[in-house]
Amino acid sequence: MSGHSAIYGDRFTKVQGARSSTQTGAKAQYYPTGPPENETYNPTHPATYDLTNLPRRSQTDYWIMLCKIDTATSKCQIAAISRDTGVARIPLCVASPAFLHPSYFPIDPFHLFYENCMPFVWDTWTTGSKPRERVHIPADKIEALGALVGVAYKTLPPVFCGTIRDPHLKRQSQYKAYEWMALLHWYILPMGLELEFDFSVLNNFSYFVEAVQTAMMIKSHSQNDLKALQGIINTFLKTYEALYVGNDPTKILRCCLCVFQLVHVPIHISWYGSIRNGSQATIEREIGHAEHQIHLKTHPFANLENIIVKNEMVRVVQLYHPTLSPLWAKDRTFASPLPSRSWKLSQALRINKLQMTKHTLRSRISEVHPGRQDSYNLTRDYRWFEVRRGKGDALLVVLMPLSNRSKHPPQTSTHQFAEAIAFYLLSYLGQERTVVVYTPLEGVNSPLKTVRRGKGDALLVIFAIETASVSNLVGIWEAKDSGNVYVLRKHPGLEMLDTSQCGLPHGLEKEADDGETDDS
Known part of the structure; x- marks a missing residue:
């Protein structure tokens, strides 16, 4: 495809480019749906384009343009066809019968x-x-x-x-x-x-x-x-x-x-x-991983085939037997909540590292980043998390205020985000339960799409829930003047990058998140 140099530079539709100047040599390489002063600046451009009904390219049109290029008798004719149609030449790989234009050219x-x-x-x-x-x-x-x-x-x-x-x-x-x-x-x-x-x-x-x-x-x-x-x-x-x-x-x-x-x-x-x-x-990363695994220089493709077959066999076995997967872990759950008055605190111990299914909750970490004036003792303080939701947006937790427990019996929580204070291990009749003590984020609202914010609890009332009810680890940004606390969820784009591309130190693994983010 010709790209910006063509009048029809969009490889998926036959939308005509527009000029932003009337000077000689100005190129039609911009794509407004309704350009102003169209008759003066772009007299051949349609007045408007309907975004819900764009003129899309097809396989038939593509091959007609290729035939015109093939029958051209000079380089000037080929350049003119390419400029007018947006098609430059046929790549070798698209000569296959499996090729279908324009879906063959994915967006990156x-x-x-x-x-x-x-x-x-x-x-x-x-x-x-x-x-x-x-x-x-x-x-x-x-x-x-x-x-x-x-x-x-x-x-x-x-x-x-x-x-x-x-x-x-x-x-x-x-x-x-x-x-x-x-x-x-x-x-x-x-x-x-x-x-x-x-x-x-x-x-x-x-x-x-x-x-x-x-x-x-x-x-x-x-x-x-x-x-x-x-x-x-x-x-x-x-x-x-x-x-x-x-x-x-x-x-x-x-x-x-x-x-x-x-x-x-x-x-x-x-x-x-x-x-x-x-x-x-993603493609570059997979190619890099495959390249490091190929050690047979005489028959590299046969070596690569064996590696792919082996990896797929391992994946299938792990699907049949999840316990063989390194990501598998048992969640200790309880059929029903125990009476709060029967709980006994066996350890008043703050847990610095708590491993969960997909996230690691830690209180602090220090990193060294070379080339920065403040490269030493870069301490991150993060204790915020999202509470798991169940059917009908009810939270799968039992909420217990830690003050005046007799006046406030356990109840269903409506908290969505919270700041962890400490982790405790509760023991009852030989069973153990790990709980997190936290303060909730109050008044959560959405002033703009994808933005979630609230304020810290002014009364500093603390609550406790089972750690199994912690859904995701989240970051925050707190505005000093207004006191608003903005919730920063892990976005899905990070999963496309490896550790070095995320700017993470080599000693810290980037954790995969296979779930979806609920922005409702």
């Missing part, structure tokens, strides 16, 4: 979401807009946000990722993909609310965040799910164009191809089952 979510769209939007806010524009964020607010991001790692669990640098200072210093992920999923919306960014800009960005988070989630997607995702993306693109372009045709350049290609995410999920399957990062 790793680059599209985190290394194309996110940096582009950030640069538009900072350097790609003028101070009087609504989408421009003043330098002092960007500097303040960067300073907050630079110290926010202190309440972020290290099993998520490494420290995130100040984007205001380090944007041009090879800002890593996991750092862009952190800005997108965790920090821009909460910090933007506290720093009073333009709410319409944040609200539009929240649709982008929700679309990425939904698409990257490890779960099956029904047709209704994909329809809802398409609606979120279409809303983002329409409001994005209204905010960032408006009635100024010279700002059409903000409708770059990477932003427009978000519209294809739902159909890619229907093609491949998951948008993650098209990730270049």
